[in-house]
Amino acid sequence: MTDVRVDVPKAAAPLAETGEAQFGDYVALLKPRVMSLVVFTALVGLLVAPGALHPIEALAAIIFIALGAGASGALNMWWDADIDRIMKRTSRRPIPAGKIAPSEAMALGFALSGISVIMLWLATNALAAALLAFTIFFYAVIYSMWLKRATPQNIVIGGAAGAFPPMIGWVAVTGHVSLEACLMFMLIFMWTPPHFWALALFMKSDYHKANVPMLTVTHGRKATRAHILVYTIALVPFALAAGFTSIGGPVYLTLALGLNLMFVQGAVAIWRRDEARAEADSYATEKRVFRFSLAYLFVLFGAILAERVLALIPAYAQFAAQFHILEVF
Amino acid sequence: MAITREHDLHRRRAGRNIGLAVVLVAFIALVFGLTIAKVSGGGALQAYDHSYRPAMDPDNVRFPQR
Numbered sequence: 001m002t003d004v005r006v007d008v009p010k011a012a013a014p015l016a017e018t019g020e021a022q023f024g025d026y027v028a029l030l031k032p033r034v035m036s037l038v039v040f041t042a043l044v045g046l047l048v049a050p051g052a053l054h055p056i057e058a059l060a061a062i063i064f065i066a067l068g069a070g071a072s073g074a075l076n077m078w079w080d081a082d083i084d085r086i087m088k089r090t091s092r093r094p095i096p097a098g099k100i101a102p103s104e105a106m107a108l109g110f111a112l113s114g115i116s117v118i119m120l121w122l123a124t125n126a127l128a129a130a131l132l133a134f135t136i137f138f139y140a141v142i143y144s145m146w147l148k149r150a151t152p153q154n155i156v157i158g159g160a161a162g163a164f165p166p167m168i169g170w171v172a173v174t175g176h177v178s179l180e181a182c183l184m185f186m187l188i189f190m191w192t193p194p195h196f197w198a199l200a201l202f203m204k205s206d207y208h209k210a211n212v213p214m215l216t217v218t219h220g221r222k223a224t225r226a227h228i229l230v231y232t233i234a235l236v237p238f239a240l241a242a243g244f245t246s247i248g249g250p251v252y253l254t255l256a257l258g259l260n261l262m263f264v265q266g267a268v269a270i271w272r273r274d275e276a277r278a279e280a281d282s283y284a285t286e287k288r289v290f291r292f293s294l295a296y297l298f299v300l301f302g303a304i305l306a307e308r309v310l311a312l313i314p315a316y317a318q319f320a321a322q323f324h325i326l327e328v329f
Numbered sequence: 330m331a332i333t334r335e336h337d338l339h340r341r342r343a344g345r346n347i348g349l350a351v352v353l354v355a356f357i358a359l360v361f362g363l364t365i366a367k368v369s370g371g372g373a374l375q376a377y378d379h380s381y382r383p384a385m386d387p388d389n390v391r392f393p394q395r
Contacts, residue, residue: 020341020342021345022344022345023344023345023347023348023349024344026345026348054366055366056359056362056363056365056366057363057366057367059359059362060359060362060363063359119360122363123363
C-alpha cells in the first residue's frame with residue numbers, strides 16, 4: 001500500500017477571536033468522551049491484574065492515567081486546530097470555536113502531561129509512568145503531528161495510543177508487562193481501525209474537506225470496506241485468546257464468541273454493500289456497525305471484569321481455571 | 330486592599346475560578362491521601378512525640394516488631 005502525503009498548511013485560516021472560556025471549555029479540551037473510555041479500560045486492567053493496590057493508590061492511578069489521556073487530547077486539539085475548523089464534527093471544539101487560544105491549549109497539554117506522568121510514578125511505579133509518557137508522546141507526536149496527515153494507515157498505528165490504558169492499569173499493579181496486558185492492548189489496537197473506518201464511511205465529506213488522508217479518501221470506499229472486513233477478522237483471534245488466559249473464562253469466552261461473530265457479520269455486510277446502496281439508506285449498516293463496535297469493546301472489557309468478580313466464588317474460579325491454558329506461556 | 334468593586338470580568342470568570350478551586354482542592358486531598366497510603370503502607374500510623382516509647386523501638390526485645 002502506498003502512503004500518500006497530504007500537506008495541510010498550519011495557518012490555513014486565521015483563528016477566530018479568542019473569547020472568554022468557561023471551565024467546561026477546558027474540560028472539553030481534554031476530550032472527556034475519550035477519557036471515559038480510557039478510565040473504563042484502565043480500571044479493568046487495574047482491577048483484573050494479580051495483586052492489589054491501596055484503594056487511594058488505585059484511585060490516583062486511574063485519575064492520572066485519565067489526566068494523561070486528557071493532556072494528549074489537549075495537545076491533539078492544539079495541533080489539529082486548523083483541520084478541526086474545517087470538519088463539521090470538530091468545528092465546535094474550544095479552539096476552532098475561538099474560546100481557547102491555541103497557545104493556552106498547548107501549555108495546558110504540556111503541563112498536564114508532566115503532572116500526570118510524575119504523579120503516576122509517585123502513586124504506582126516507573127514502568128507505568130513510562131508507558132503513560134510514551135502513550136502521550138505516541139498520540140500527540142506520532143499520531144497527531146506525523147501519521148494523521150501523512151498516511152491512510154494513520155488510524156491503524158495511531159490506535160496504539162488508545163490501546164495502552166488497560167496495559168498501564170495492569171502494570172500499575174504488577175510492575176511488569178504480561179501476556180494478558182498485551183492481549184488487552186491488541187484487543188483495542190485491532191478494534192480501532194474497523195471502528196473508525198466505519199465512522200469514516202458515513203462522515204466522508206468531512207475528512208475529504210480537511211484533506212486528511214483517511215483510507216476512504218486515498219484508496220476509495222471499496223478498499224475501505226475490504227479493510228474493515230480484514231481487520232475485523234484479524235481482531236477475532238486476539239479477542240478469543242484473551243479468554244484462555246487468567247483474565248478470561250467461560251463467561252468471557254461465550255460473550256467473545258457471540259460478539260465476534262456479530263462483528264464479522266457486520267463487517268461482511270459492509271464489505272458486500274456498494275456506495276449506491278449505502279447512500280440509498282443513509283449508511284444505515286455502517287452506522288449500525290459503528291455503534292455495535294462501541295458496545296463490543298464495552299461488553300468485552302465488562303466481561304473481563306465480570307470474570308474477576310466471579311472468580312471470588314471458589315467453585316467458579318476452579319472451573320474457570322480449566323480454560324486458562326495460555327498461562328503456561 | 331480588598332476588592333470593593335465587582336467588575337464584569339469577575340462575574341464572567343466566576344465559573345472557571347470556582348471550577349479551578351475545586352480541582353486544586355481535590356488534587357491536594359488526593360496527594361494527602363496518597364501520602365498517608367504510602368507512609369502507612371496499609372497499617373496504622375503512630376506519631377513520634379520526641380519521648381522514648383519502647384513499643385516503637387525495633388531493638389526492644391520486650392516489644393517484638395511485626
